[in-house]
Amino acid sequence: MNLKVLYGTMKKELMIKYRAYPAHFFVGNTLTGLYTVLGAWMMWKFLFEGNMAQDFSEITGTGDYISYVVVGSLTYLFVVRTCLNVSRSLITELREGTLESLMLAPFKRAEYFLGSMLVQTLTTSAEIIVSLIIAIPFGIDLSRADMGAFLIAFIVSLYAFFGVSMVLGSIMLYTRDTYISQNTLFAFLFLVCGISFPVQYLPEWLRVIAEVIPVTEAVNLIRVTLLSGSGISEQMQSVQYILLLSTAYVVVGFMQMKRCEEIALEKING
Amino acid sequence: MIIAEHLKKTYIVKQGKGLFREKQEIQAVRDISLQIEKGKIVGLLGINGAGKTTTIKMLTTLLSPTEGSYFLDDIDGVKYPVEIKKRINMIAGGERMIYWRLTAYENLWYYGQIYNVSNNVLKERIDTLLKLVGLENKKDVPVETFSKGMKQRLQIARGLINDPQYLFLDEPTIGLDAVVSKELRSHIKHLAKEQNKGILITSHYMGEIEELCDYIYIMNDGVLIKKGTVKELTTETFNRKNYVLRLDKHSKEITECICDKLKVVDATVEVKDENDAIYINSRENISMELSRACMEAGLYIREMYEKEPHLEDAIIRLSREVHHEAVY
Ligand SMILES: Nc1ncnc2c1ncn2[C@@H]1O[C@H](COP(=O)(O)OP(=O)(O)OP(=O)(O)O)[C@@H](O)[C@H]1O
Numbered sequence: 001m002n003l004k005v006l007y008g009t010m011k012k013e014l015m016i017k018y019r020a021y022p023a024h025f026f027v028g029n030t031l032t033g034l035y036t037v038l039g040a041w042m043m044w045k046f047l048f049e050g051n052m053a054q055d056f057s058e059i060t061g062t063g064d065y066i067s068y069v070v071v072g073s074l075t076y077l078f079v080v081r082t083c084l085n086v087s088r089s090l091i092t093e094l095r096e097g098t099l100e101s102l103m104l105a106p107f108k109r110a111e112y113f114l115g116s117m118l119v120q121t122l123t124t125s126a127e128i129i130v131s132l133i134i135a136i137p138f139g140i141d142l143s144r145a146d147m148g149a150f151l152i153a154f155i156v157s158l159y160a161f162f163g164v165s166m167v168l169g170s171i172m173l174y175t176r177d178t179y180i181s182q183n184t185l186f187a188f189l190f191l192v193c194g195i196s197f198p199v200q201y202l203p204e205w206l207r208v209i210a211e212v213i214p215v216t217e218a219v220n221l222i223r224v225t226l227l228s229g230s231g232i233s234e235q236m237q238s239v240q241y242i243l244l245l246s247t248a249y250v251v252v253g254f255m256q257m258k259r260c261e262e263i264a265l266e267k268i269n270g
Numbered sequence: 271m272i273i274a275e276h277l278k279k280t281y282i283v284k285q286g287k288g289l290f291r292e293k294q295e296i297q298a299v300r301d302i303s304l305q306i307e308k309g310k311i312v313g314l315l316g317i318n319g320a321g322k323t324t325t326i327k328m329l330t331t332l333l334s335p336t337e338g339s340y341f342l343d344d345i346d347g348v349k350y351p352v353e354i355k356k357r358i359n360m361i362a363g364g365e366r367m368i369y370w371r372l373t374a375y376e377n378l379w380y381y382g383q384i385y386n387v388s389n390n391v392l393k394e395r396i397d398t399l400l401k402l403v404g405l406e407n408k409k410d411v412p413v414e415t416f417s418k419g420m421k422q423r424l425q426i427a428r429g430l431i432n433d434p435q436y437l438f439l440d441e442p443t444i445g446l447d448a449v450v451s452k453e454l455r456s457h458i459k460h461l462a463k464e465q466n467k468g469i470l471i472t473s474h475y476m477g478e479i480e481e482l483c484d485y486i487y488i489m490n491d492g493v494l495i496k497k498g499t500v501k502e503l504t505t506e507t508f509n510r511k512n513y514v515l516r517l518d519k520h521s522k523e524i525t526e527c528i529c530d531k532l533k534v535v536d537a538t539v540e541v542k543d544e545n546d547a548i549y550i551n552s553r554e555n556i557s558m559e560l561s562r563a564c565m566e567a568g569l570y571i572r573e574m575y576e577k578e579p580h581l582e583d584a585i586i587r588l589s590r591e592v593h594h595e596a597v598y
Pocket residue numbers: 266267268269270281282283296297298299316317318319320321322323324325
C-alpha cells in the first residue's frame with residue numbers, strides 16, 4: 001500500500017478548491033465560525049436562558065448550556081462539512097465530466113474517499129479552531145477538557161462521519177442530486193442527533209432512530225470529553241458502540257457506492 | 271490479443287416524468303464479436319447511434335455487458351475488470367475527461383497517481399507526453415483557459431499516461447486542426463507498429479480510417495454487418511469498375527463510338543460524358559479494350575485511370591442496404 005491515490009486525491013482537491021480563492025476561504029471560515037457560535041448563543045439566550053428545563057443538568061451532567069450547544073453546533077458543522085465533501089466527490093466528477101476517466105483507472109476507492117475526507121478534516125479543523133476562539137467571549141468553558149480522550153473521541157467520530165458520508169454519497173450519486181437529499185438529511189441530523197438539546201427530549205420512536213445514527217453517540221462522546229473531562233476508559237462502551245455502528249455504515253456505504261457507480265456510468269450517454 | 275464474443279448491451283431507461291415512470295429497454299448493442307491483435311489498428315465504423323461508443327465502453331469495462339464474453343490476453347474481462355483497467359486506456363473526442371481547474375501538468379500528475387505510476391517514471395513520461403501533444407509550453411496553465419483542441423490534446427496525453435497495452439480511441443481527432451490530427455495519426459501508427467500496442471479506433475473521417483486501419487468492423491443498429499481489410503470491404507461492396515478517360519478531342523460522337531465498341535465486350539457497360547472527361551462503368555476489367563478502341567478511332571489518350579472506390583461510399587452503401595432489408 002503506497003497511498004498514492006490518497007495523497008494524489010488530497011492534493012488534487014486542495015488545488016481545485018482552495019488555490020483559486022485563498023482569501024475567500026479564510027474569510028468564509030471566520031464567518032461560518034461566527035455564525036455557528038452566534039446561532040448557538042441565540043438559542044441559549046432566547047430559548048433556554050432562565051427557564052432551562054429542570055432535568056437538563058440531570059440528563060447531561062452539566063448546567064452549562066452555552067458550552068453544550070457550542071460544542072454540539074461545531075461538531076455538527078464538522079459532520080456537514082466532511083459528509084458533504086466525501087459524498088459529493090463522485091457526483092462532482094460526474095458533473096465535471098471526469099467520472100469516466102476516473103473509473104477507467106484501477107484505483108482504490110477507499111483511498112480516494114479517505115483523501116477527500118482528510119482534506120476536509122484539515123480545513124474544517126482550522127474553521128473549528130477559529131470558531132472556538134470566537135466562542136470564548138460568549139462564555140464557552142473548556143477548562144475541564146481531557147485532551148487525550150478528546151483526540152481519541154475525535155478520531156472515532158471521524159470514522160463515524162465517514163460511514164455516514166458513504167451512505168449519503170451513494171444516495172446522491174443514485175439520485176444525481178446534491179441539494180434535496182443532503183439538506184433534508186442534514187436538517188434531520190440537526191434535530192435528531194442531540195446537537196442543541198439532549199435526545200432524551202425526543203419522542204420515544206425518534207430516539208430509537210437517533211441511536212442508530214452514529215452522529216448521535218459521536219456528539220455525546222466529544223462533548224463528554226471536552227466538557228466534563230471524562231477519560232476515555234470511562235467511555236469505552238460508547239467508543240465500541242460507535243465503531244461497530246459506523247463499520248456497518250462503511251460496509252453498506254461501499255457496497256452501495258459500487259452499485260451506484262455502475263448505475264451512474266450507465267446513464268452517461270455518448 | 272483481445273477477443274470479444276457476442277457482446278450485448280441493453281440500457282434500461284425510465285420514460286416520462288413523475289413517480290410512475292415506465293421502464294424502457296434500449297438495445298444499443300445486440301451482437302458484436304471482434305478481435306484486436308497487438309500491433310494492429312482496428313477500425314470500428316458505423317453511422318450515428320450504431321453502437322460504437324457503447325461497444326468501446328464495454329471493452330474498457332466502463333459498462334458491464336448484458337451478455338457475451340470478453341478476454342484480454344486470456345484475462346476474463348467480465349470477471350476481473352480491474353486487471354483489464356491496468357492494461358488499457360481510452361481517449362474520447364471532446365473536452366471531457368480532464369480537470370479544468372488544474373493545469374495540464376497537474377492533470378497528468380493526478381492521473382499518474384491513480385494509475386500507480388512510480389514517481390520518477392511519471393515525471394519523465396509527463397514531459398514526453400506534453401511534448402508529443404505540443405503542450406510543453408502550456409504545462410503550468412489551468413486547462414480552463416485552453417482552446418478546444420488543446421483540451422483534446424491534453425486528453426490524448428492522459429490516455430497514454432499508464433502506457434497501456436491496448437488503446438481505445440473514440441473519435442479522437444474530432445475538433446482537431448489538420449496539422450494536429452495528422453501528427454496524432456502518425457503517432458497512432460507509431461504506437462501500433464513500433465510499440466506493439468493493440469488499437470481500436472472509431473471515426474467518422476473515412477480518410478483517417480483508410481490510412482490507419484489494418485482491419486475494419488462495420489456495425490449498424492447494434493450488430494456487425496461486415497468486416498475485412500479496407501481493400502476487401504471496398505472491392506466486395508463495389509464489384510464494378512470505374513474508369514476516367516480524357517482524350518485530345520472531345521465530342522458526343524466520339525463518346526458514342528467508344529460506347530459501341532465496349533458494348534461488344536461487356537453488354538452492361540455505361541458510358542457517361544461529363545465536362546471534358548468520359549466516365550466508364552463496367553462489370554469487368556476493360557482497360558485493354560478501352561485503349562484499343564481509342565487507337566482504332568485515331569484518338570490520343572491524354573489521361574486514363576481506374577477510380578478506386580472509397581471506404582466512405584462503401585459505408586453509405588452498406589448502411590443503406592441494411593436499412594432497406596430491414597424496411598422491406
Ligand atoms: N446511457 C444511455 N442510455 C440509454 N441509451 C443510450 C445510452 N447511451 C447510448 N444510448 C443509445 O444506444 C444507441 C447506441 O449509442 P452509441 O453512443 O453507442 O452510438 P455510436 O455508434 O457511438 O454513435 P455516434 O456515432 O453518434 O457516436 C443509441 O441509440 C443511443 O441513443
